[in-house]
Amino acid sequence: MKEQNNRTKWLHLRLTPDEYQKIVAAFSKSTCRKLSEYARKNILQKPIVNTYRNKSLDDFMAEMMRLRGELNSIGNNFNQAVKKLHTLHQIIDFKHWLISYELEKKILFNKVDEIKKHIQKFAESWLQ
Template sequence: MSNEKEKMMKKGKKNRNRWLHLRLSEEEFKILQKYFEESLCPKLSDFARLNLLKKPVVLKYRNTSLDDLMAELIKLRAELNSIGNNFNQAVKKLHSQSQVSEFKVWIMSFETDKKMLFNSIGEIEIIIRNLAEKWLQS
């Protein structure tokens, strides 16, 4: 190889003008496709090139138990938001009927429960957000 070509390759320029034609059986192609999908390579040609040149290929890795946990936590977050919204609507409705003194007493006594509920929802959302960030990085 000439010095000029070596310099170009070292600089990262990729002047790919050579074709490699390769025939595969259906089974071989399925295997290649499976491994490609498990990699982080954006194109099949990139994946094949890295393998042919014996360069490292970065593979995707997912912790399935963490995936399952995230699915459940997402459902829990949606359910908690729904409960919080329903609770808030009920309290607003009771506030609109403030002419009845019994409702006022109920509203005042449950205001503390409302604050506790929303604090708990906030804490759970923070935990879910932190777990989601860890999950996305895995």
């Protein structure tokens, strides 16, 4: 059951831009969902749980998400090319499809090689 919210009193306070940035920076490292929740816990001296971020893992995940997006795009292009192949009726159309297929295949293989290199780079940094 959700706790009933009886907060009816407001606390207004003014901060310098520097003070505000410090509070926002500390808030972003916490598990609090809202800045008001963070401020309330801080003022009432309740425990605040901070998160720990692994920079190398964050970098790895960002790169993998970028590569996943690119691979999805390449996969979509490949699926469209195969669908077009099924609709071709003339040899000339087939030649154009083959040229475009070879280009998409090269792009795909380049991205797979790029993924392999990134995985190898991160594996080496983790093993050190």
